[in-house]
Structure formats: C-alpha cells, structure tokens
Amino acid sequence: MTNSVVKEPSMLLQKDMISGHYSKLARAEETGNTVAYTFVPGNLTELMLAFDMLPVHPEINALQNGMRKLSGEYIAEAERAGHSEDVCTYVKCDIGMSLKGNVGPTGEKMPPPNLLLLSYTGCFTFMKWFELLRERYDCATTMLHVPYQAEGHITKDARDYVVKQLREVTIPALEKASGKRYDEDRLKEFLARSAKAEDDLVWVLESAKHTPSPIDAYFGGVYYIGPLFTAFRGTEAAVEYYRALRKEVQSRIENGEGPLTPEGQMRDQRFRLVVEGPPNWTHFREFWKMFYDEGAVVVASSYTKVGGLYDRGFRHDPDRPLESLAEYCLGCYTNLNLPSRVDLLVDYVNDYHADGFLVNSVKSCDSFSSGQLVMLREIEKRTGLPGAFIETDLVDPRYFSAANVKNRLESYFQMLSQKRATANAS
Amino acid sequence: MESRLTPPTAIGALIARCEELIADLDLGNVRAWRAAHPGRVVIGYLPIYAPRELVHAAGGLPVGIVGAGEELEIVRGDACFQSYICHLPRSVIELGLSGKLDSLDGMIFPSTCDVIRNLSGIWSLSFPKKWVRYLDLPQNFDASMGGVFYRGILEGMLRELCELSGVDPKHADLRGAIRAFNANRRALRELYALRAAEPWRAPTSEVYVLVRAGLLLPVEEHTTMVERYLGLAKAREARPLDNARVALRGAFCEQPPIELVKTLERAGCYVVDDDFLPMLRWPERDVDESGDPLDALVAAWLDTPLEAPSRYTRCNAEKGQVLIDTVRSTRAEGVIFAAPSFCDPALLDRPMLLGALDRAKIVHTSFKYAENTGQMQPIREQAGTFADSIKLWGEA
Numbered sequence: 001m002t003n004s005v006v007k008e009p010s011m012l013l014q015k016d017m018i019s020g021h022y023s024k025l026a027r028a029e030e031t032g033n034t035v036a037y038t039f040v041p042g043n044l045t046e047l048m049l050a051f052d053m054l055p056v057h058p059e060i061n062a063l064q065n066g067m068r069k070l071s072g073e074y075i076a077e078a079e080r081a082g083h084s085e086d087v088c089t090y091v092k093c094d095i096g097m098s099l100k101g102n103v104g105p106t107g108e109k110m111p112p113p114n115l116l117l118l119s120y121t122g123c124f125t126f127m128k129w130f131e132l133l134r135e136r137y138d139c140a141t142t143m144l145h146v147p148y149q150a151e152g153h154i155t156k157d158a159r160d161y162v163v164k165q166l167r168e169v170t171i172p173a174l175e176k177a178s179g180k181r182y183d184e185d186r187l188k189e190f191l192a193r194s195a196k197a198e199d200d201l202v203w204v205l206e207s208a209k210h211t212p213s214p215i216d217a218y219f220g221g222v223y224y225i226g227p228l229f230t231a232f233r234g235t236e237a238a239v240e241y242y243r244a245l246r247k248e249v250q251s252r253i254e255n256g257e258g259p260l261t262p263e264g265q266m267r268d269q270r271f272r273l274v275v276e277g278p279p280n281w282t283h284f285r286e287f288w289k290m291f292y293d294e295g296a297v298v299v300a301s302s303y304t305k306v307g308g309l310y311d312r313g314f315r316h317d318p319d320r321p322l323e324s325l326a327e328y329c330l331g332c333y334t335n336l337n338l339p340s341r342v343d344l345l346v347d348y349v350n351d352y353h354a355d356g357f358l359v360n361s362v363k364s365c366d367s368f369s370s371g372q373l374v375m376l377r378e379i380e381k382r383t384g385l386p387g388a389f390i391e392t393d394l395v396d397p398r399y400f401s402a403a404n405v406k407n408r409l410e411s412y413f414q415m416l417s418q419k420r421a422t423a424n425a426s
Numbered sequence: 427m428e429s430r431l432t433p434p435t436a437i438g439a440l441i442a443r444c445e446e447l448i449a450d451l452d453l454g455n456v457r458a459w460r461a462a463h464p465g466r467v468v469i470g471y472l473p474i475y476a477p478r479e480l481v482h483a484a485g486g487l488p489v490g491i492v493g494a495g496e497e498l499e500i501v502r503g504d505a506c507f508q509s510y511i512c513h514l515p516r517s518v519i520e521l522g523l524s525g526k527l528d529s530l531d532g533m534i535f536p537s538t539c540d541v542i543r544n545l546s547g548i549w550s551l552s553f554p555k556k557w558v559r560y561l562d563l564p565q566n567f568d569a570s571m572g573g574v575f576y577r578g579i580l581e582g583m584l585r586e587l588c589e590l591s592g593v594d595p596k597h598a599d600l601r602g603a604i605r606a607f608n609a610n611r612r613a614l615r616e617l618y619a620l621r622a623a624e625p626w627r628a629p630t631s632e633v634y635v636l637v638r639a640g641l642l643l644p645v646e647e648h649t650t651m652v653e654r655y656l657g658l659a660k661a662r663e664a665r666p667l668d669n670a671r672v673a674l675r676g677a678f679c680e681q682p683p684i685e686l687v688k689t690l691e692r693a694g695c696y697v698v699d700d701d702f703l704p705m706l707r708w709p710e711r712d713v714d715e716s717g718d719p720l721d722a723l724v725a726a727w728l729d730t731p732l733e734a735p736s737r738y739t740r741c742n743a744e745k746g747q748v749l750i751d752t753v754r755s756t757r758a759e760g761v762i763f764a765a766p767s768f769c770d771p772a773l774l775d776r777p778m779l780l781g782a783l784d785r786a787k788i789v790h791t792s793f794k795y796a797e798n799t800g801q802m803q804p805i806r807e808q809a810g811t812f813a814d815s816i817k818l819w820g821e822a
Contacts, residue, residue, distance in 0.1 A: 366539065
C-alpha cells in the first residue's frame with residue numbers, strides 16, 4: 001500500500017469542512033455557541049442549526065477515532081471502567097474518549113454538551129448510550145421516540161406522534177438549551193438548502209448505474225454521505241460540496257473513468273457488488289484495497305442510507321417542515337423492517353446490474369447485523385446471485401482479521417469468475 | 427447447604443406439574459387447549475411486555491415464548507444468527523422451524539431490543555402466512571403523545587385479533603380480561619411478598635417455575651395454581667437458614683436454566699427479589715377496571731414506575747432507584763447481576779445500575795449466562811463467595 005494517498009478534490013473539500021467544524025467545537029465556549037450531542041440516523045441538523053447549536057455526533061467521533069487508530073485504546077479504557085466486552089464498540093470508544101479527557105479525533109478538546117438530543121431512530125443502543133453520557137455530563141437530555149417501520153411504511157399515527165414530540169418536547173428543549181426562540185422561517189431556509197444538496201447526492205449515488213461505475217458506492221460512498229448525514233445538511237457549504245462532487249463524477253463519466261481509490265484511478269472493474277452493513281473503520285484502506293485489487297467495485301450499499309433514503313424519493317420539504325423532519329427520522333435505513341431491507345437490496349442488485357451481493361456483518365451493531373444471514377439467503381433466492389458473508393467490527397481493531405477477510409473475499413471473487421466463465425461457455 | 431423444607435407432597439406435585447409444562451417444548455397443553463377451543467386463536471408473545479389482555483379479550487390464549495432452555499439442540503437457529511447474538515432468538519427460530527410452535531396463530535414481538543425487533547422481520551419472512559405484530563411500546567410517557575400513539579396500536583391489535591378469532595370487537599370483553607390478569611398479578615405479588623418475607627417457605631427454585639408456568643396456562647388456571655401454592659407454602663413447616671438475602675437483576679429477557687437458580691440457592695443465597703419474566707408481572711399494580719379499558723392499559727404502561735433496561739429512564743436520579751428501593755424493602759443484603767451474554771440492554775445498563783448500588787453502599791457481584799449454560803460450578807463458587815462475604819462482613 002502506498003504511503004501517499006490519492007484523494008478526490010471533493011474529499012479535500014470535505015476534510016476542510018470537518019476540521020473547521022471540530023475547530024468551531026473546540027472554540028464553542030469562547031464563541032458562546034451551544035452544543036448538542038446527537039446521533040446520525042434521524043438527525044435533526046436543520047433544527048439544531050436553526051437554534052445556532054453545533055451538533056456533535058458520537059458515532060462520527062468514534063469512526064474518526066477508528067480511522068486514526070485511536071479507538072483500540074479508548075475501548076480498552078471503557079472496558080477497564082466496567083463496560084462489557086459484548087456491547088457496541090462505538091459506545092465504548094466514545095465513553096473511553098470521554099474518560100481520557102474528551103479530546104476529539106483532530107486533537108482538539110470537545111466541548112461538553114449543553115443538550116443530549118436523543119433521536120431514538122433505528123437503534124436501541126442509542127437510548128442506553130445517552131443514558132450513559134447523561135451520567136457523565138449531568139446535562140439536559142431530550143428524547144424523541146421514533147417508531148419503527150414495522151409495517152413496511154410510515155403510518156400517519158407514527159408521523160403525528162413524532163411531529164407532536166418535535167413541537168412539544170424537542171423544540172422547547174432546544175429553545176431552553178440555546179436560549180433562542182424557534183423561528184420556523186429560518187428552519188425552512190435550512191430545509192430548502194438540504195433538498196438541493198440531496199438532489200445532487202442522489203445523482204452521484206445513481207451514477208453507479210453506469211458501466212464502468214464512476215464511483216465506489218461503499219468505500220467512496222461513505223465520504224459522499226458525510227456532509228449530508230452530519231453537521232452540514234442545510235448549509236451553503238453542503239450545497240457547494242455536492243455541486244462540486246457532482247461535477248467531479250460527471251467528468252469521470254464523460255471520460256469513461258472509474259472511481260479514485262487511495263492508490264489512484266480504478267481501471268479494471270471485474271465485479272459489480274451490492275454491500276449490506278457498515279464498513280470496518282480501523283482498517284478502512286486495507287479493507288478497500290481487498291476489493292479494488294480484485295477489480296471489485298461497489299455499486300450500491302445500504303450503509304449509505306443510514307442517514308436517509310434519498311434515492312427512494314425522500315427530500316426535506318420546507319413547505320412541511322416538521323412533518324418532513326418526522327418522515328426523515330422514520331425513513332432511515334435501520335428503521336426499516338427486515339422484509340423492506342430485503343426488498344431494497346434486491347432492487348439494488350437488479351437496478352445496478354450487480355454481479356454479486358456481500359454482507360459485512362459487524363459485531364457491534366445488532367440493529368444492522370441481527371437477521372443478516374436470513375437476508376442473505378432471501379436475496380440469493382430472489383436474485384439468483386450468490387452472496388458472501390464476512391465478519392468484522394466498526395471500531396474494535398481486535399475484530400478485524402485481515403487474513404480471514406481477504407481469504408473469504410478472494411474465494412468469493414473466484415467463484416464469481418467461475419460462474420461467469422461457465423455462463424459464457426454455455 | 428440444602429434447604430431443610432418439609433417436602434409436602436402437594437407442593438412437590440404442583441411444582442412437578444410446572445416443570446413438566448416448561449419442559450414440554452412441543453407445547454402439549456397449548457395444543458390441548460386449542461383442540462378444546464376450536465376457532466379460537468393462540469398468540470405467542472416475546473419478552474419483555476405485551477398486553478395479554480387483548481388476546482384474552484378476543485377469546486384467545488396468550489402464550490409466552492422465552493426460548494428453549496438447555497434441552498433443544500440448536501441447528502437451524504444457529505444458521506440464522508452470528509456468534510455474537512444472544513441465544514434466545516436462535517432457540518425461538520429453532521422452535522419455529524422445527525414445527526414446535528405450529529399451535530400458534532400469531533406472534534407479538536415487543537420493542538425490547540434490536541434483536542427481538544429484527545426477529546419480528548425474520549418471523550415474517552419465515553412464516554408469511556402467520557399473523558405477526560411488532561409492538562412499539564412508547565418511550566415518551568406523556569399521555570397526549572406516547573399515550574395517543576400507544577392507544578392507536580392497541581386498538582389496531584385488538585381489531586385484528588378479533589378478526590382472527592371471529593369475535594365481534596363489540597363483544598370483546600376487555601374489562602373482563604383486565605380483571606382476570608389483575609387477579610393473576612395480585613397473586614404473583616403476594617407470592618413475591620411471601621418469598622421476600624420468608625424465603626425458606628417459598629424458595630426461588632419453586633417460585634420461578636411456578637411463575638414461569640404462567641407463560642403457558644390460561645390465566646385463570648394459573649391464578650388458581652399460584653393461590654394454591656400460597657396456601658400450601660404458608661402452611662409448610664420450614665425453618666430459615668443462615669443464607670445471604672440477595673436480589674437478582676439482568677435476567678429480564680433470556681431466561682437462565684432452572685439449574686442456575688437452584689445453584690444460587692445451593693451456594694447459600696436466598697433470592698428475595700428478581701426481574702425474571704416481567705411479561706407476567708407487569709404492571710406491578712392493578713390496571714383500572716372501571717374506566718375505558720384501552721385507556722387503562724395505556725396508563726398501565728405509561729404511569730407505572732417500571733425499571734427495565736428496555737425502558738427509557740428520564741433522569742439520572744431515577745436510574746437504579748427502583749432497584750435500591752426494592753433492595754431496601756425486601757431487606758436484600760446484596761445484588762447479583764446475572765445477564766445473558768450479548769444482551770445489549772442489560773449489559774449497557776449494568777455500569778449505571780452498579781454505580782447506583784455503589785453510591786447506596788449495596789454490595790454486588792456480576793456474571794453472564796446463556797439459556798443453555800451447562801457449567802454451574804464457576805457460578806456456584808462465585809455466588810458462594812459472595813454469600814459468604816455478606817455473612818462474614820455484611821452489616822447485618
């Protein structure tokens with residue numbers, strides 16, 4: 001693996017946005033900004049921005065710490081403090097970081113929260129996580145209960161329930177924490193900008209329908225979703241980022257080019273894959289390399305939908321601000337029931353002309369992982385394509401066995417090659 | 427240190443009957459009930475709470491499903507779950523795919539955790555013709571928000587259950603069902619009170635199986651059984667041992683093998699309180715029998731001071747408070763935190779509960795189990811050491 005990493009211009013732009021955000025957080029106390037900790041799925045970024053609150057996403061800190069090789073020590077710290085080896089490593093990484101002084105991934109100190117905004121969407125662990133953080137910070141906490149899409153669609157009752165909570169619980173809590181009044185017109189402005197950026201993200205994700213695919217919708221995809229899924233949705237910076245990204249991808253399509261990997265342009269695309277599950281962050285580049293070395297490009301993934309299923313038509317809507325936020329919370333990927341997740345992935349396999357389907361099952365995340373073996377078999381049955389299953393973790397380096405993962409992937413790619421050869425021969 | 431109980435034949439027979447019910451993974455008594463009540467529905471429900479009154483009101487039999495314990499070999503279940511998922515869903519799937527749950531017309535999966543939530547989807551995919559409902563218990567406890575949402579769910583479920591069983595919803599006797607389950611929960615509260623007061627008369631190895639039989643029996647029959655036990659236990663000749671009085675927490679969903687409970691007793695513990703099977707004991711008060719019955723069920727969930735890892739705790743001061751109050755009211759001398767391996771709710775809760783116990787100067791010990799744990803010696807040693815330390819260095 002080369003030491004000098006090749007990056008897309010949009011990646012550099014995003015890097016600046018992220019480091020700028022961490023710097024703002026580090027200076028929050030002196031600038032008088034208030035801070036809300038919240039989670040990525042179903043996040044209410046536009047609403048927080050409407051109160052000039054700075055969002056902190058503990059999962060993003062954890063994954064950034066994972067990529068910077070800091071997570072192992074933080075997890076060990078949390079386990080020494082009594083947290084079980086069995087539970088989510090995002091939680092332990094975050095708790096460990098806090099126990100060791102709450103220095104963020106960029107080396108700057110993170111501010112304590114003025115508010116824990118618990119948007120309880122698609123993950124049970126979120127609830128426990130913020131109970132644990134509330135003990136540490138002893139700060140105000142507000143809970144937004146987002147019901148599960150058990151029936152495969154958003155019901156009116158569920159939407160009404162979330163809207164009423166937004167109006168009567170969440171907004172008053174934000175007003176109190178920020179010291180500012182709710183201004184719906186301001187919220188609408190943020191939502192309008194969100195929708196613009198969302199259009200461009202969808203265009204980028206769907207560009208993978210081209211052959212060759214100009215993007216990798218998993219390893220590259222996690223960069224593409226970054227601004228929209230975190231602190232920047234609703235900002236002009238996000239609109240500009242996605243405009244630039246779209247131009248970049250458009251140029252690759254025109255030139256018949258594949259995605260940029262850390263080692264340069266990917267030229268030979270032998271396999272088009274759909275991937276279910278989050279990536280491993282502690283060995284992200286090594287993991288990605290196992291794919292591009294074999295000519296495998298990911299054309300669609302479920303992980304890039306945890307912060308919203310924009311490609312299925314959802315847009316934040318300034319004309320229905322709270323209803324639209326409620327539908328956003330309810331519609332995130334991990335809030336879908338298993339049959340809906342299967343339907344979506346089958347559609348991806350078909351719509352993106354995939355050769356195969358892969359599950360990266362992470363130990364930490366029951367919300368994602370529980371049921372994936374059944375999903376795999378169901379998708380194989382419905383698409384007639386073979387699937388593969390590998391196991392890693394989010395940010396616990398102890399659960400990434402490079403040799404095992406590589407071995408499985410290579411075997412899988414060999415099988416796909418043989419199937420193709422057999423099909424061509426007949 | 428064996429309990430020196432006079433072995434009254436009647437109690438022995440009653441407990442043996444409970445053990446037989448629990449051990450019958452083919453649900454023979456449920457099949458018999460079904461045969462005796464043609465056209466009526468049998469609905470399974472998983473931990474940790476479902477309003478069984480709805481099934482009863484629709485003329486059906488609610489049947490609690492908590493896994494398969496240690497007896498069933500898991501093959502198909504293991505093919506559905508990775509090694510880091512708890513044991514309960516694999517045994518539930520094994521029971522389902524091996525036909526042992528064929529007597530059930532449907533299943534209710536409460537919002538206990540992500541694993542049970544996703545199990546509802548696996549069930550839908552595996553049994554597309556069966557009625558399956560995910561029960562999204564509100565985490566907002568305001569009647570105008572969580573209450574309205576929850577009432578809508580209950581109305582829908584009652585309507586569907588009536589359709590399944592061919593009962594006109596107007597004739598569904600929900601108030602009668604509430605009365606029946608109130609009577610049952612009152613009997614169970616009395617049972618727990620007796621055990622807390624005189625655990626030598628009602629040891630947990632008996633209480634546990636007696637309560638657990640309630641998963642499988644019609645509620646009226648179970649109430650009669652518990653009341654009978656109460657009468658016999660109060661009258662039995664037994665004398666206290668110098669055991670440590672402990673409360674047990676963490677076992678609210680996947681159940682330990684019965685042998686584990688017996689092991690704790692053999693190790694010198696009187697378990698004077700536990701969180702086994704909340705699905706049978708919640709709410710720990712009577713549901714209102716006079717007003718609108720659906721509103722009463724809604725209020726029972728919203729207003730009762732329940733503490734469980736699956737339920738949101740609204741402020742730091744509340745965390746562990748019910749446990750501390752229980753320790754004090756039952757005069758427990760320590761807490762054993764026994765949670766299933768890979769149980770996210772229990773294990774994420776554990777540091778907070780242990781912290782609350784530390785602040786209240788209540789001693790505790792922790793271990794993990796699975797429903798098929800077979801090796802009891804380490805648990806016996808740990809529990810025995812804990813009990814000895816309480817007796818040697820405790821304040822009492």
